[in-house]
Amino acid sequence: MGYLVDFFSALIFLSIIPVSNQLNEFLYSGFKDAATNITLSGVSEIQKNGMLRLTNETSRLLGHAFYPSPFKFKNSSNGKALSFSTSFVFIIVPEYPKLGGHGLAFTIATTKDLKALPSQYLGLLNSSVVNLTNHLFAVEFDTVQDFEFGDINDNHIGVDIGSLKSNASAAAAYYTGDSDSSKQDLNLKGGKPIQVWIDYDSFQNVVDVTISPTSKKPKIPILSYHVDLSSLFEEYMYVGLSASTGLLASSHYMLGWSFKLNGQAPALDLSSLPSLPADHKKQHTGLVIGVSAAIVVFVIISISTAIYLIRKIKNADIIEDWELEMGPHRYSYPNF
Ligand SMILES: *[C@@H]1O[C@H](CO)[C@@H](O)[C@H](O)[C@H]1NC(C)=O
Ligand SMILES: *[C@@H]1O[C@H](CO)[C@@H](O)[C@H](O)[C@H]1NC(C)=O
């Protein structure tokens, strides 16, 4: 009898362990050692230098990276969504300096296997999803202005709930101080690291999004949206990153990523994260130099040809038809 009780208490004890031990945070300080504990899909891959590349510069690609196991996002005693916080650092390198495509997003979803499309769908949704049955939460960093989704410009941040039509959006910028006048524009596709902080406070029911070109978190978020995520979330949800390319394409890189439920996400330090290999830029510089040189040569040849032709025409005698028939009747004189 005693053994049986012990057996059952042991069973109960064992079944409790995973719950009390439940993971509620993670930190990828670079992705070098992450290959075994991150779920990649689409074209995303971990590069030798420890960067996670979600897409390269080829058209119409998508890439996902999800934390392998789901998190318990709801308090089972009252059904309320828990507070969460995440931080990550990205670099977007567009194929053409001023034209990026399409963008990236942080997402919280019911599955790691999103049946999604690239281009304007950011690898998050597809064209057949028109209502909120998908429980999708996302914060997008969008480098294309899609009129279909009412985008404000081609360099914005948006909070998306169940749809890519953002519930709130703001032009990409950050505050260097604590006044409105300290606001600085920031180019998402500038080829430089940008750090992001997304914080959901379940007491205030507000999502704050803050970005910066350094690891110092600005005091004022660039976007604050009042929403209670309790009805959107299921009990268990996956957290992930997504990016897509369209007709225009960018390479979307992640340098580091952290997350925590019910608390502040572990800090990321830009100086200890992987950096973009120099040859990526060189390739582009090489191409630009090559193209520029070709243009210069073409222009020089065109101008020389034009000058030669103009001289020739100016110096040429006008020979009329009858003269050709009758033979030359005129002699040329040197130009004065
Ligand atoms: C991934 O796994 C390694 C080895 O098991 C561990 O050291 C690391 O903390 C894990 N990283 C995350 C983000 O879970
Ligand atoms: C980008 O990735 C895709 C899929 O992995 C590959 O087919 C393509 O060749 C790559 N493009 C470049 C420019 O490397």
Ligand SMILES: *[C@@H]1O[C@H](CO)[C@@H](O)[C@H](O)[C@H]1NC(C)=O
């Ligand atoms: C869940 O809600 C109960 C009652 O409101 C509260 O006492 C508890 O601290 C909450 N748990 C978490 C993990 O937030």
Ligand SMILES: *[C@@H]1O[C@H](CO)[C@@H](O)[C@H](O)[C@H]1NC(C)=O
């Ligand atoms: C579109 O997305 C929904 C919800 O994620 C999914 O059920 C459906 O299969 C997808 N459709 C296609 C054509 O991929």
Ligand SMILES: *[C@@H]1O[C@H](CO)[C@@H](O)[C@H](O)[C@H]1NC(C)=O
């Ligand atoms: C919403 O989604 C459900 C389930 O996919 C579908 O049956 C319903 O028709 C959709 N509603 C609209 C307005 O399309």
Ligand SMILES: *[C@@H]1O[C@H](CO)[C@@H](O)[C@H](O)[C@H]1NC(C)=O
């Ligand atoms: C967010 O936007 C979607 C689509 O525009 C809308 O259906 C939904 O009600 C909005 N959610 C909230 C909480 O306002």
